[in-house]
Each structure stands twice: as C-alpha cells, then as structure tokens.
Amino acid sequence: MPALIFDIHWQAIVILLPLAGAIACFLWPQRGVQLGLISALGIVACVAALGWQVLELGAQRYAVGGWGAPLGIDLYADGLSLLMLIVTAVVGLGISVYSSGYFNQDRARHFWPLWMFLWAALNALFLSADIFNLYVSLELMGLAAVALVALTKGADALTGAMRYLLVSLLGSLFFLLGVALLYHSFGSVDIALLAERMEPSPAVWAAMGLMSAGLLLKTALFPLHFWLPPAHASAPAPVSALMSALVVKASFYILLRLWLEIFPLTNAALAQFLGLLGAAAVLWGGLQALRQTRLKLLIAYSTVAQIGYLFLAFPLASIIGWKGALYILLSHAAAKAAMFMAAGNILHFGGHDRIADLDRVVQRLPLSITAFALAGVSIMGLPPSGGFIGKWLLLEAAIRSAQWWWGIILILGGLLSAAWVFKVIGYAFTPAEVPHEARVVPATMEWAALAMALVAILLGLFTSWPLALMDIGLPFAGEGDG
Amino acid sequence: METVTLLQWAFDVVLGFSLLWIAWLALTSLDLFRAIVLFIAFGLLMALAWVRLDAPDVALAEAAIGAGLTGALLLAALARLESNNATKPTPEKDHQPEAHD
Amino acid sequence: MQQSQPLKKTINPKPMTEGVKKQLLFRLLLVALLSLLATGLGYAVLSLPSSAPGLSELVAENLETSGVSNPVTAVLLNFRAYDTLLELGVLLLALLGVWSFGAVPERRESFPGPVLDTLSRLLVPLLILVAGYLLWVGAHAPGGAFQAGSVLGAAGVLLLLAGWRPGARFVGLPLRITLVAGLGVFVIVSAVLILVGGRLLEYPPSFAATLILLIEAAATLSIGITLAALFIGGRPEAGPNN
C-alpha cells in the first residue's frame, strides 16, 4: 500500500488540483463554495501524501515532461518546500473555511476561482526548481493577489490594489531581467545546475542584485514596505490573512533559494546589511503598529515588523539561525491569519475596526478575542508558542556567533508587539460611549480564527516534527557552523 | 558565420536609436492619446528588431499582441477615462493632460 | 516610505515653490541613480562571452521526438510546456480579475461608421483564416497558438468595434467554457497522462504531434476569446448565472 502511494506523482497533482478547482469554480460560480471547499480538502490530503512520500524517500526531483533540466523544467520537493506547502495547506484550509461564511453570493463567485488560482500559484512556486518558471508562478500569484485585494470596493482598497499591482509587476520585471542574465551566463535556468556552474562575474552580480531587489520589494522588507499596509489592510479579511500569512513569504522563499543555493551569500557586509534592514523593519513596523488607530492597519504594520525577523538570519548565517527564521515564518503565518480573521469578525460584527471603539467585544465575540490574544502570544514571542521557539533559536544563534546585539532587537521587537497587543485587548474590555449596531458572526468564522491561533500555539509545543522536516535536503546543510 | 555588412550595421544602429527615441517620446508626451499611438509605433519597431534578431515567432507575437491588442486595450481604456471625465464633473486638473512638470 | 508627509501632493502651478525645488532635486538624484544602474547593467551585459550556444544544441537534438519541427513551438508546447500551462492560467486570471471589478461599462454612444462596418465584414473572415493558418503552420514554421490566438482576438476586437455583441445565449456557461478551454484541455491532458502512468506533460512520442495540436487548438480559441473579452473590459451581463 505505501509503495503504491509513493508511486503517485503527488508533486504534479498538488499543482493540477487547485488549477482544476479554479476552473470548476469559474464554470459553476453558484457552487463556488462547495467546489472550493472540496478542492481545499483534496489539496490538503495530497500535500499530506506528498509529505509522507518525501519523509520516506527523501527529497524528490521530478522532471516535467520527462526531459529533465536544462531542457525541461524540474520540480523539486525537499524539506523547505514541503514546509512551505504544508503551511500553505493548513492556513489555506483555515481561510477556505472562514471564507465560506465571509463572502456573500456575489463576491463569492469571484473569490473562489481567484483563491484557487492563488493556491495553485503558491504550490507551483514552492515546488519549482526553475527560475523562469518561478517568474511565471510569481506573476500568477501577483495577479491573483491583486484581484483578491480589489474585491473590496472603495477608494482605499482600489488604490491599495493598484499600487500593489505596479509594485508586483516592477518586482517581477527585475526578477526576470536577472533570470535573463543568469540564463545567458550559464545556459540554464535550473537552480541546481546554476548552483553547480556558478562562477562570480559582473553579470552574475548584476543578476543577483536585480533579482534580490525585485524580491525584497515583493517581500516588503523595510524600506520597501510602503505598499504593504494599505494593500493588506483594505483587502477583505480572508484575503488580508492570505496576503500576510502566505503571499509575502513566497518571495522570501525564492530569496532563500537564491542566496543559499544558487549563489551562497558569503559576503559578510551584505549579510549584515540585510540584517540591519531586518532590524529596522522590526522596530519601525512595531512603532507604526503602535501608532495605528485602525485594527487592520495595525495588524498589517505588524507584518512589516515580522518580516524583519526573517532577515536577521542572514548575518547569523548558521543552521540554527535559519531554523529560527523559518520557525518564525511558520508561526507568523498561522498567528497572522488568526489575527486578520479575528479582525474580520470584529469588523463584521460592529461594522468598523476602530481600536478605540471596540466596545467590550470580548463579551460578545469571546472566541475571536481569544484567537486574537493567543495569536498575540505567538507574535510577541511568549512561551508556549511557535513565535517563542523561533525567537529562542534566533537568540541562540546570535549568542553562539557572538553577535548578541541582534538579541536586543528580538527583545525590543517583542516588547513593541506586546504593547500593541495589550492596547487592543485593553480596548476590547472597555465600553465605548456610543453603542453600535451589531451583526451575528457565523460560527465558522469564529472557529476558523481560533483554530489558526491554536496552530500558532501548538507549534510551540510540538517542535520536533517541523524542525526535523527542515533537515530533509535542506539548503542550509553546507552553511556555517552547526 | 554571418558577415555583418555596413548596411546592416547602419540599420541596427538606426533601429536601436529609434526604439529608444520613440519610447522616450511615448513616455514623455504631454497628450495621452499621442503617447499611446507612439507606443503602438514602438511595438511595431520592436517587431522589426525581432526580425533582425532572427526571432520571427516573437516578431509575430509582438506585432499581434504587443502592438495590436495592447494598443487596442490602451485606446479603449483612454476612451473610457475621458468619457468618465466628461460625464462626471471632476476637478479640472484631470481633464488636461497633466503638465509634464 | 514617506507616507507621513503629505506635502508631496500639493502640486502648485506657481514656479519655483518649495515643492517644485524639492521635486527637481529628487529627479536629479533619480537620474543619477538610474544612469548608474544602466551603466552597471550595460557593463554586465558586455562582460558576457560573445559566443554561447545556450540550449540551442539540446533543443535541436531532441526536436525529432518533440512532435513538431519548429523549435520555438517545441519549447513552448513540449520541453517547457509547463510554463505555457501556467501562462494560460495568467491570461485567464487577468480576465477573472477584470470581471471581478464589475459588469461591462455602459455602452459607448458612438455608432460604427459604414467604413468600420465594411472593414469588419471583409477583415474578420480573413483574420479567422489567418489565425487557422498560423495555428497549423506553427508546427513547422513561425506561428503557433499565441500568434493565432491573438489574431483571432484582433478579429474579435474588430467585431466589437463594429458594434457586435455576443448573444445572451452565448454569454453564460458556453462563453466560460470557451474561455477555460485552453487551460482546461491542458489540465485534462496532464491528468490523463499521469493516470496512464506517465509524468506530468510527458507526451508519448507517437502522440506528441496530435496532443500538441489539440492543446494548441483549444489554446488558440481561448486566447482569442479571452483577449476580445478583455477588450470589452467587464463581465458581460446576461442573467447572473447561465
């Protein structure tokens, strides 16, 4: 039986299934919710099967069309890509359940096909071993994300979406120009082949610079984050969750492949520079979050800060540091999805998300506020939570490499997060002067938020499994000390 | 090996400069309609460049998609921009082509 | 990043105000930076070796088993067909996005003149013929699904310009089916190939030519209709569903 399961081409199916789901949702829009949920369950099952396959057999390379690189395109599943696929599947399932209650009939018909396309793009991106194919996946992801953000009507959402579209296209073009330079330097666009043939040259430096710049813009690393808060805050709640939890991580994932596999980053000054930008993002994002008066904008700025942590691993340059950054990535995905969902519930309930006007929501939406608080625990980095484990690992890496100052950033970032989390919770207990109209929030939406928050907490309790996954064919194997 | 004659060189240089020139004109033109027409011309010149680079498949795609359909989309969008402006009284600033500084 | 300073917005027509000066300075800085970028890129390009085979030899070696003899079509629909599959997704996605913004903007008042009317009567059949030719010829000469599809799209645009609108009966499910045909056939072919024990998009050599033509035909139709639909610029209205 296992042998039979291992023979199936799960890598291909994980990409084809959401595409088929997108087509089905487009053809029969009135059944969008059912078709979408069925596809979501199917994708989760297939990702699980792929995970089992990779755990048993090790990292898998899959030659599409049977040609193999450099002529054809290869898919590649190792621990890192599997981790990304799994987090996408878990958060994706949560978002699908949440969305089944969130959208009305008219918007649901647009949401489901777009979301399935986005899911297909994410899976394709995490499995791709080919940088041109990564460009196409990036565009697929970007256009889907923009259309999803624009599902909210109104000036804010539309201008946010428009700016996001321009930024996204610009980033892709930078990336593509880099791809062109690498192809013409080495005659291949396959990541493994490029890594094998890599020799530093002006063209390679230009290519890496262009691709990194494009991807940093898409990842919204400070100071290139200007587009993120408006786009993430004005989107519909499940879309905000998607964007912050998954979409910005996708370009970070490519960045990792670039700097760890294709062209190992050995230049210490450059690594320090990325670390500094990360530190600035942590502080700036935290401060801005604290200043916001609207809940969704606050959460969006916290994403800017959380992205910063991921870049602290560059100067630390050790396996343990990378694991810490990835752990933050995972737990942030779950926690941030939970937060945006909870914010969506509050918005749905009271018709606004002004923090000062939260008006004792804690009594009326206890599940959502619990979800928000639990997610907050992870974002602050308190035990027991995934965020705590991630920061702990980063701290350990900082001390081991005798760069203790990065530890200060970790602590300051945690304090800033704590400040805004407690501010929100505080207002949730305070009655507002004017009582508001209140609408019933569907139970699925409340429970989905809580489930995501629990995932973020559980990541802090069950650490061995995600950490072991990172060891499969990991790109950090040759990096630094142990 | 193909021998590059002087005539071909002259052609390449002229084409290369015209590409840059037309792109510049299209991007700085005060009038949006003119900018779009120049952009379509730019697409046609690109098609020529593709031919010169022995890429007939790309030339066909560029002529049909890059110049033709993109041009049609742009013109349609401009027409709608202007009819929106005409039907809805919005700040005057919008109506004139924005001053190039 | 300068979100906190709103003074950028005030564009005063008065000459040489503080804002204008600032803008001038910004542009000078920008020009300097971009010149640096262009110089660097130019240097990088010129540092590449003046002769490199790329993948041309590998493509030539495998051309025979690809099912077509035009190398570009072979790359697009066989060697790197997976890119093309995703790309059809991108095209469809653009349409989904445009449709999600709302219904067709209200009809334009201008009626087509007699010139446009006659032109479209003459040109549309011709363009459809050209599209068919490009599709067929793409297997061994320049052409193929994208070129054919865009010519078909141009025919559609011409029809739309001449005032033709799709009938209400066509606007529901039938239209959506033609729009997804390209991607759909691609996905179905992939799924069937996997089911019969092959890899994703691994055509058996004896079927390669047929499968490629099948995919290309569906793709041409979808590309053409999608491009024309993008030109309309909104979701055609004919009852909400079907």
Added chain:
Amino acid sequence: MSHVFLYALVGVGLFTLGLYALIVHPHLLRKILAINVMGSGVFLMLVALGRRTPGTLPDPVPHAMAITGIVVAISATALALALMLRVQVETGRAELPEEPLE
C-alpha cells in the same frame, strides 16, 4: 555578431527609461505604458543575447520565454487598465493618492 550586444544595450536603455517614467509620472496610464516599455527592454535583452549562437540558428529557448513574457505582459496590462478605470470612478482621478518615493 556584435549587433547582438547593440540590441542588448538598447534593451538595458529601455528598461531604465521605463523605470524612470514609472517613478516620475503620476498618471496611471503612463505608469502602465512605462511598465510595458520596461518589459520590452527585458525581452529584447533576453532574445538578443540568445543570438550569440555559433551557427546560423538562434537559441529558441529565449524566444519561447519572450513569447511567454509578452502574453504575461498583456494580461497584466489588461488587469491594470481595468483597475485604473475603477480607481478613476472611485476617486475621480486616474492617479495614486500620494507618490511613494523610492
């Protein structure tokens, strides 16, 4: 064979020109044009450098990539134009509220 590099450099020039216009012009239609010009520059470089083959035939792989890129570009353009019109209907202007300085 050095006309290859001439066109590649023109590609670099178009890329930078487009980038300049993208940053400087507030009108969205111009920004969209600028993105398209940048894209053409990238494709030109991609294809031109693929003509460095020793034989008489060029490398077909960049050609296929450029065709893919052209289709992606028109898709993105169509979406951007539709979004621009929505922005105009909603805000009265086909411009973004404040220019983010990069």
